[in-house]
Amino acid sequence: MTRFIERHPAWALIALIAVALLLWLILAVWPPGLEEAIGRKRVFLNAVLNGITLGALYFLVASGFTLIFGLMRNVNLAHGSLYLFGGYVGYAISVWTGSWILGFIIAFVAVALVGIVLQIAVFRRMEGQDLRQTMVTIGLSIVFADLMLWAFGGDFYQIQTPSWLIGPVELPLVTAVKSSGEAVYLRYPLVRLVIFVAAIVIGIVMWLALNRTRVGMMVRAGVDDRDMLAATGVPIQLVFVAVFALGAGLAGIAGVVGGTFQSISPGEDTRFLLASLVVVIVGGMGSIPGAALGAVIIGLAEQLGSVYIPTYAIVVTFLIMVLVLALRPQGLLARR
Amino acid sequence: MDSTTPRFSAVAAGAALELRGVTRLFGALAALTDVTITVRPGERRAVLGSNGAGKTTLFNCVTGDFPPSSGTIRFFGEDITHFPPYERIRRGLRRTYQISALFPGLTVRDNVYLACRGVSRGRFSPLRPGTNDALMSAAETLIQAVHLMPVREQRVSELAHGQQRQLEIALALAGAPRFILFDEPAAGLSPTERRELIEILTSLPAHIGYIIIEHDMDVALRVVESVTMMHNGRVFKEGLPHEIEADPEVQELYLGAGHE
Amino acid sequence: MSLVQGAHPQTSQPPAAQRATFMTLPEFNTPAAWLAAVILVIMPLIANGFFLIEIFATTLILGTIALSLMFLAGYGGMVSLMQLTVAGFAAYMVAVFGMSANTNISLGWPWWLATPTALLLATVFGTLGGALAVRTEGIYTIMITLAIGAAFYYFTNQNWPIFGGHTGINTVATPKFWGVDWRADIPFYYVTLGVAAFCYFAVQYVSRAPFGLALQGVRDNPRRMAALGFNVNAHRVAAYAFAAFIAALGGVLQVWNYRQISPGSVSVGACIDILIIAVVGGITRPVGPYIGAFIFVILRTFALDLLVKFGLDGNRFRLLIGLGFLAIVFWSSDGVIGLWERWRRHTAAPEKRAARGHGHG
Numbered sequence: 010m011t012r013f014i015e016r017h018p019a020w021a022l023i024a025l026i027a028v029a030l031l032l033w034l035i036l037a038v039w040p041p042g043l044e045e046a047i048g049r050k051r052v053f054l055n056a057v058l059n060g061i062t063l064g065a066l067y068f069l070v071a072s073g074f075t076l077i078f079g080l081m082r083n084v085n086l087a088h089g090s091l092y093l094f095g096g097y098v099g100y101a102i103s104v105w106t107g108s109w110i111l112g113f114i115i116a117f118v119a120v121a122l123v124g125i126v127l128q129i130a131v132f133r134r135m136e137g138q139d140l141r142q143t144m145v146t147i148g149l150s151i152v153f154a155d156l157m158l159w160a161f162g163g164d165f166y167q168i169q170t171p172s173w174l175i176g177p178v179e180l181p182l183v184t185a186v187k188s189s190g191e192a193v194y195l196r197y198p199l200v201r202l203v204i205f206v207a208a209i210v211i212g213i214v215m216w217l218a219l220n221r222t223r224v225g226m227m228v229r230a231g232v233d234d235r236d237m238l239a240a241t242g243v244p245i246q247l248v249f250v251a252v253f254a255l256g257a258g259l260a261g262i263a264g265v266v267g268g269t270f271q272s273i274s275p276g277e278d279t280r281f282l283l284a285s286l287v288v289v290i291v292g293g294m295g296s297i298p299g300a301a302l303g304a305v306i307i308g309l310a311e312q313l314g315s316v317y318i319p320t321y322a323i324v325v326t327f328l329i330m331v332l333v334l335a336l337r338p339q340g341l342l343a344r345r
Numbered sequence: 346m347d348s349t350t351p352r353f354s355a356v357a358a359g360a361a362l363e364l365r366g367v368t369r370l371f372g373a374l375a376a377l378t379d380v381t382i383t384v385r386p387g388e389r390r391a392v393l394g395s396n397g398a399g400k401t402t403l404f405n406c407v408t409g410d411f412p413p414s415s416g417t418i419r420f421f422g423e424d425i426t427h428f429p430p431y432e433r434i435r436r437g438l439r440r441t442y443q444i445s446a447l448f449p450g451l452t453v454r455d456n457v458y459l460a461c462r463g464v465s466r467g468r469f470s471p472l473r474p475g476t477n478d479a480l481m482s483a484a485e486t487l488i489q490a491v492h493l494m495p496v497r498e499q500r501v502s503e504l505a506h507g508q509q510r511q512l513e514i515a516l517a518l519a520g521a522p523r524f525i526l527f528d529e530p531a532a533g534l535s536p537t538e539r540r541e542l543i544e545i546l547t548s549l550p551a552h553i554g555y556i557i558i559e560h561d562m563d564v565a566l567r568v569v570e571s572v573t574m575m576h577n578g579r580v581f582k583e584g585l586p587h588e589i590e591a592d593p594e595v596q597e598l599y600l601g602a603g604h605e
Numbered sequence: 606m607s608l609v610q611g612a613h614p615q616t617s618q619p620p621a622a623q624r625a626t627f628m629t630l631p632e633f634n635t636p637a638a639w640l641a642a643v644i645l646v647i648m649p650l651i652a653n654g655f656f657l658i659e660i661f662a663t664t665l666i667l668g669t670i671a672l673s674l675m676f677l678a679g680y681g682g683m684v685s686l687m688q689l690t691v692a693g694f695a696a697y698m699v700a701v702f703g704m705s706a707n708t709n710i711s712l713g714w715p716w717w718l719a720t721p722t723a724l725l726l727a728t729v730f731g732t733l734g735g736a737l738a739v740r741t742e743g744i745y746t747i748m749i750t751l752a753i754g755a756a757f758y759y760f761t762n763q764n765w766p767i768f769g770g771h772t773g774i775n776t777v778a779t780p781k782f783w784g785v786d787w788r789a790d791i792p793f794y795y796v797t798l799g800v801a802a803f804c805y806f807a808v809q810y811v812s813r814a815p816f817g818l819a820l821q822g823v824r825d826n827p828r829r830m831a832a833l834g835f836n837v838n839a840h841r842v843a844a845y846a847f848a849a850f851i852a853a854l855g856g857v858l859q860v861w862n863y864r865q866i867s868p869g870s871v872s873v874g875a876c877i878d879i880l881i882i883a884v885v886g887g888i889t890r891p892v893g894p895y896i897g898a899f900i901f902v903i904l905r906t907f908a909l910d911l912l913v914k915f916g917l918d919g920n921r922f923r924l925l926i927g928l929g930f931l932a933i934v935f936w937s938s939d940g941v942i943g944l945w946e947r948w949r950r951h952t953a954a955p956e957k958r959a960a961r962g963h964g965h966g
Contacts (some may be wrong), residue, residue, distance in 0.1 A: 084744050086751075138829065139744050140684065144884060144934045147877055151927030279873045283755040286748050292743070320764050327756040332739060334749065338740040408832055434834035445901050446829040459822050462815050463834030469843055470815045516833065 018326030023126035031057075038183055038192075047317070051184040052196050056316040057309065062201040064308025065208035066270060069263035070281050070290040072215060073256030079295025080228055080252050082139045083132060086146040090114045091257050092154035095120045097157060097262025100166045109171040109269075116261040124257025128250050150278065158275050168268035174200040204266050211259070219297065228252060277279055287326060291333045292341025302342055359422050360553050361386040361524050362407065367416035369399075369406055376402040377413070377579045386421070386523070388554045389546075391565040393589070394575035399560045401443060403575070404526045408440050409433050421523065435464055437523030441516070441530055443558075445509040449502035455495055457484040457515050458502055464520030483519070491515040492541065509537040514545060525555040531564045543568055566590065643947065645798055654790040660860070660955060662897045664796050665801040666862060670855035671882040673848040679888045680817055681844045682824035687734050687750040689879045691849045692758045692856030694872030697726035697761070699860045704796025706776035707769055707947060716780040724853045727919060731849020739841040742827075754876040761868040763936050765846035777860055786862055797858050802896070804851045808891045811847070820844050881930045887940030896941060901926070 035057060037048045046055070074088045103112035127149070135141050163259040177196040185193045219225035227248055265279070267273060273292060284307065293305025310329055314322030358551050362384040369377040377399045386391055392400050405411040407418060409430035417426045418432070425433050461480040464467055475480050488497050491511040496504060501512065510530060527546075529601050533537050539561070546568045549555070560566035572589040574582040582595055589595055644651070648661055674688045703719035705711040714722070736751045761768040769773075779788035787796055811817040819840055822830045828835045860866050869875075878901065886897025908922040937943040 065709070082744065084748055086747075105855070140747075141743060141934060141938075142878075143747055144929060146878065146926050148934060149875070150932035151874075151923055153932065155924040155927060159924075283752060283759075283873070285751045286755075289746060290745075290752060305899060320766070321760075323756055323759040323763055327753075327760075330752060331758075334737055335741045360790075410832070429836070430831040431834050431836050439831055442829070442832075446832070447825055448825040448829070450825050451818065451821060455818055459815075459818055459830075459835075460833050462819065463830070467815055468819060468835055469812050469840070471817075471847075473810065473814045519833070590821060594766060 011198055031253050033140060035182065040187055043084065045153055049185070051193075051195065052249075052316060054184055055197070056312045058195075058197055058201070060309035061305060062205045062270070062308070064303075064305035065205045065264050066171035066263060067108055067284050067308055068208050068212060068301050069259055069266060071285040071304055072212065073259035074217075074285040074296055075289045075297065075300045076252055076259075077256040077264075078289070081249060083133065083182070084139070084143045084281060085256075086143060086148070087127075087150040087153060088146075088260055089278035089280070090150045091120050091123065091260035092264045092267065092281045092336070093157060093273060094123065094153065094277040095277075096168075096277070097161050097166070097264070097266040099265030100168050100268055101275065103168050103265075107291025109168070109174075112168065113262055113265050116265045117258040120261025121254040121258035122265070124253045125250055127257070128253040131280035132253070133246065135248070139238055150229075154275065154278055157278075163275055165272045165274045166268060167272045168265060170200045170269055172213060178202065200269060204270070212297065216297055222250075224248070228256070287330050290340060293343030296340070296342045299340055299342035300331075303340070360384060360419065361388065361421055362456075362556075363419040364407070365417045367404055367406055367413045367418060369401075369411060370414045373390040373438065376578055377406065380416070380575075380578075380580055381505075382573060382580065382583075384524070384554060384556065386554055387552050388570045388571060389569045390554075390556050390573060391586070392558050392573050392575060393595075394581070395564065397577075399576040399578035400575055401528055402578070404440055404528055404556075404558070405487040406439065407433075407526060431463075437521060438526075439519075439522040439524070440519040440526040441513045441528055445506075445513050447501045447512060447516070449508060450500065451499055453488060453497045453504070453512060454484060456512060457487050457519065460516040460519035461487070485559075487515045488516055490518065491545065507534050510534060510538070511541075511545075514542075518549075522553055525553060527555055527557040527559075529558050529560065530561055531561050539564060555599055562590075606828050618878050627814045639859055648798075649791045649794060657790050657794050660902055662858075662862060663796040664795045664902045665909045666855050666858045667879070667882055667901065668886075668898035668957045669804050669858070670852050670893035671879050671886070672808060672854070672891055673852040673878055674852065674883045675886075675891060675894045677886050678883065679890065679893075680812055680820045681841060683738065683841065684745050684880070685722050685735070685843070685845070686747060686876050686880055687731070687738075687754040687757075688848065689929060690754040690871055691727050691734070691852040692732035693761075693857060693866065693875075694730045695723045695756070695846060695856030695876060696860035696866040696870065697774070698867050700774035700859055701767060701792055704778035705774050707774045710767065710769055710774055710833040711777075712945070717777065722885035723857060725848065725929065727853035727856060728849045730741040731852060732846040734931035735845020735849070736842050738845070739838050750908075751873070751876065752844055754871070755873050757873050758868055758876075761871060769867070771868055773865060773869075775867075777859065777866065779861045783929060788864070793861070798863075804854060805891050805895070808851070812891075814841070814846075816840075858878050868872055878926075881926065883940075885930060885933050885940050887942035889939050890942070893940050893942055900941065904929070908919065 011034055035054065039232030044050065061075045070088070070092055073091075074085060077083055077085050077088075096120045099112035099116040103109050106112075131145055131149075135145070173315045176199060178199045180195045180197055182195040183192045184195050187193060217225075219229055253307070263281070264273065267277065288300055288303040288307050290303075291306060292301070306329060307326055311322060314325040356401065360383045362382070364380055364382045367377055367380045368375065368559060380399070380403065381459060387509055392403065396401050402411065406413045409425075409428060409432075418423055419425065420433065420436055423436065425436070425438075448459065451459070458474070458481060462482050465480060485497075488494055491514055493511055493515065496508060501509065502510065510533070514527075514530060515580060517527070530546075531542055534542060543564060546557070547557075557565060565588040568587060572584060572586050573580060573591060576594055583587065584592070628922045633748045645759060646662075649657060656671075670692045671687055673691070674685060677683045677685045677688070677896060699719055700707075701710060702712050702715050703716055734750065734753050738746050741749065746961050748766070762771050764770065779786075781787065783845050785792050812821075819830065819835055822833075823835070823837050823840050830840070831837050833892075852921075855949070859870070882897040884897070885900060886895065887893030904925060905922060908925055909920075912921055912925070914917065933944075935939055937947070
C-alpha cells in the first residue's frame with residue numbers, strides 16, 4: 010500500500026478523493042440542492058448497499074474462478090455452470106429439508122465433488138495445454154446447461170430466506186431529516202447484510218489460509234512457479250484437486266446466495282460467468298484481494314448504473330474494464 | 346531501407362554503440378550495474394564472463410527486450426534507450442539468441458524472408474511475393490551464405506541443431522545490419538560447424554561491427570579485436586584479447602577457476 | 606496454446622509441392638476440391654429452396670464468420686470469441702442505417718450506402734476490440750473477447766433507442782436492383798457463395814503473403830518477431846481488422862437472410878457456437894470453418910427428428926453439440942479434417958511408404 014502511494018502519488022490522491030466523496034455521500038445529510046440534482050438519498054444509499062452486497066456475491070463466484078486460474082492457468086468457462094448447479098442444489102435441499110443452512114453445506118459439497126471429478130477426469134489429462142482445457146470447459150458449460158435445463162426446466166426458482174433473516178433492519182445511516190428535526194434511518198434487508206459479512210469472513214479466511222498456512226504457501230508458490238512447486242516434492246496433484254474443489258465449492262455457495270438474493274434460471278450461468286470474467290480482469294487474475302476489489306467496483310457500477318443511467322448501465326461496467334485494460338492490463342491488484 | 350548496400354556514411358559518426366551507466370534490476374536483484382561500454386563502428390568485441398555475469402541481460406537491454414532500469418543507450422549517436430525493440434532493429438541493430446528463437450512452423454526460406462521483410466517496407470503487405478521479388482532473392486542469398494540451400498524448403502522444426510544455429514545467424518544478417526549481437530553462436534556446434542561459423546564471422550563486411558558472447562575461447566578470441574570481461578553484472582576489465590588472456594585477475598576469475 | 610500451435614497446417618504435404626504451387630492455391634489442387642466447387646456452383650439444380658437457404662446458404666454464412674475466427678486463431682494464435690459480435694454489429698448497422706419496419710430507428714438509407722457503412726463501422730468495431738484484446742496475451746484473449754461479446758449482448762438488450770431492445774429490429778429491407786430480388790432463394794444463394802468464396806480465397810492468399818507469414822511468425826514467437834523489426838501488436842491489431850471485415854461480410858449476409866436482427870443473434874451462446882464451428886471443422890486451414898458450419902447446420906436442422914427417432918427428447922440438441930465438441934477437442938487437435946486425414950494416413954499407410962513424397966491428402 011505505501012509502495013503504491015510512493016509510486017503513483019497522483020492515482021493514490023484520486024482514489025483517496027473518490028473514497029472520501031463516497032463516504033461523504035453515504036454519511037452526510039444531503040443538502041437540498043443535491044437531492045434536486047440527483048434524486049433522493051434513500052435511492053442512492055440503497056443502490057450503494059445493493060452494489061456492495063452484489064459485489065459480495067460476485068466475489069464469492071470470482072474468487073473461486075481466480076484461484077483456479079491462478080494455480081492451474083485454467084480459464085474455467087464452466088464456472089458459471091457450477092454456480093447455477095449450486096443454486097439448483099441449494100434450492101432442492103432447502104425445499105426438501107426446510108433448512109437454508111443445510112442448502113449451503115450440501116451445495117458446497119456437491120459442487121466441490123463435481124470440481125474434483127472434473128479435475129481428475131478431465132484437466133489432469135491435458136495438463137499444460139491451457140487453451141485445450143479452456144475449450145473443454147466451454148464444451149462442459151454447454152453440456153451442463155442443457156442437462157440442468159432438462160432436469161429443472163426453464164422456470165425461475167427462488168430460495169426461501171429463513172424466517173430469522175427475513176425483514177429489514179434499521180441502519181445507523183441517515184437518509185433524510187424530517188421537518189420536525191427527526192432523522193430518518195435507512196432500513197435494509199437483513200439477509201443481504203448477513204451474506205455480505207459472510208463473504209468478508211470467507212474472503213479473510215481464504216486470504217489467511219493462503220498467506221499464513223503451509224498449504225497456502227504451497228499454493229501461492231505454485232501460482233508463481235509451478236515447476237518449482239513440483240520440484241519441491243509437494244503432492245502437486247493433490248493441491249490441484251483441493252484448490253479446484255474449493256473454487257468449485259465457492260461457486261456452489263454463491264449459487265445458493267444468488268438464489269436467495271435474486272433467483273436462479275437458465276442463463277444465470279452465463280451472467281455470472283461474465284461477471285467473474287470482468288471482475289478478475291479488473292481486479293487482476295489470480296489475486297484474491299483483486300477479486301474483492303473488482304467485485305465491489307463492478308457491483309457498485311452495475312447498481313448505480315441501473316439506477317441513474319438505466320439503458321446504458323452495462324456500458325459503465327464495460328468502460329471500467331476497458332479503462333483498466335488500457336492503463337493496467339494485468340489488472341488493478343495483480344503482482345505481475 | 347530496401348537496399349542491401351552498406352551504409353558507409355554512418356560509419357564515420359562517433360561510436361556504433363554507446364552504453365552509459367546502464368543498470369537493470371529484476372525486482373531487488375541487479376542483473377546489470379552501471380555498465381559503460383563504447384564500441385566503435387566496425388569494431389568486433391567479445392564479452393566474456395561466467396554464467397550470471399549479466400552478458401545476456403546486456404544484450405536484452407541493448408535490443409530492448411528488457412529495457413534498462415536506468416542509464417542511456419546510444420546507437421550511432423541516436424538515443425535509443427526508450428525505443429521499442431522493432432525500432433532499434435529497423436536502425437540496423439541485430440541479434441541472435443542463445444537458445445534458437447526461430448519459427449518452427451515455417452520453412453527455412455519463410456524464416457529468412459520474414460527477417461528480410463521485417464527491416465524493409467511492406468511488412469503488412471497482403472500481396473504475395475512474385476518470383477522475381479527482391480527480398481525473396483535477398484533471402485536466397487542469405488540462405489546460401491549460411492550453407493542452408495539444401496534444406497531451404499524444410500520446416501525449421503525438422504532441422505538439426507547446427508542448422509538451426511546457422512539459420513539463427515542468417516536471420517541476424519538480413520537487410521543492412523550495422524551492428525550485431527551474437528549470443529553464444531557456437532553453443533552445441535560440432536568442430537566442423539565451428540569452423541564454418543568462424544568463417545562466416547570473419548568474412549562479414551568490415552563495416553559491420555559486433556559483440557559476441559562466447560564461452561569457447563578458441564572461437565571468441567579468433568574473431569574479435571577487443572574483449573570486455575564482465576563479473577556480477579559489472580564491467581570488470583576491458584582490453585585486447587592477448588591482454589585479457591594474460592591478465593592474472595581474469596585467469597583467476599574465469600579462465601582458471603570458473604568452469605561455468 | 607497447444608491446440609493452435611501444436612498442429613501446423615498441411616503437415617502431410619511435402620514442402621516441395623507447397624512451394625511449387627507458390628502462386629496458385631495449394632488447397633485447390635485435389636479432385637475433391639474441384640468436385641466440391643462444381644457441386645456448390647450447380648447447387649440450385651440439385652437442392653430446393655429449403656435446402657438451398659436453410660442448409661447451404663446458412664452454412665456459407667456461418668462458415669464465413671467462423672473463418673474470421675480461424676484466421677485469428679490458426680494464423681495469429683488469438684482465439685477471439687467476439688467474431689460473431691462483430692458480425693452482429695454489422696447486421697445491426699445494416700438495419701439501423703438501412704430500411705426496416707422499425708421506422709423510428711432505421712435511417713432509411715439505400716442498401717448500397719447502408720451496407721458499406723455497416724461494413725466500415727463493424728470493421729472499426731472489431732479493430733478496436735482487437736486493440737483491447739492485444740493488451741494481454743494468450744489465454745486472456747478468450748476472456749476479454751468473451752467479455753466484449755457478452756457486454757454487447759446485454760447492451761443490445763438494454764438499449765432501445767438504437768438497438769431496439771430485446772425485440773431487435775424487424776423486417777429489414779434487402780437489396781433489389783437490375784430487376785432481381787437478391788433475397789430470392791437462388792440469387793441469394795449465389796450472393797452468399799460469392800462472398801464465401803471471396804473470403805476463403807482472400808484468407809488463403811493472405812496466409813502466404815508477407816502480412817500472413819508475419820502473423821504466423823507472431824503466433825510462433827512474438828519476441829523474435831520484434832527482434833526482426835516487426836511491431837508485433839500493430840500486426841495483431843491489423844489481423845483483427847482483417848478478420849473483422851470478413852466477419853462483417855458474414856453479418857451483412859446474415860441480416861439479409863433472416864431479415865431481422867435481435868439480441869438472440871448475438872448472445873454468448875451464439876458467440877460460442879462460432880468457436881465450436883471453427884474448432885470442430887479444424888482451425889488450421891480456411892476450409893475447416895465451412896466443414897464445421899455444415900456439420901453444425903445439419904445437426905441443428907435434423908437433430909430434433911433424429912433424437913425423436915431414437916426415442917430421445919428432441920430438445921437435447923445443445924447437449925448433442927456440446928458432447929460432439931468435447932469429443933473433437935479430446936481426440937483431435939485439428940477438428941474433423943484432422944481426424945479424416947489421420948484416418949486416410951492410417952488406411953493409406955502401406956501405399957504411402959512405397960511412394961513417399963507423392964501421397965499427400
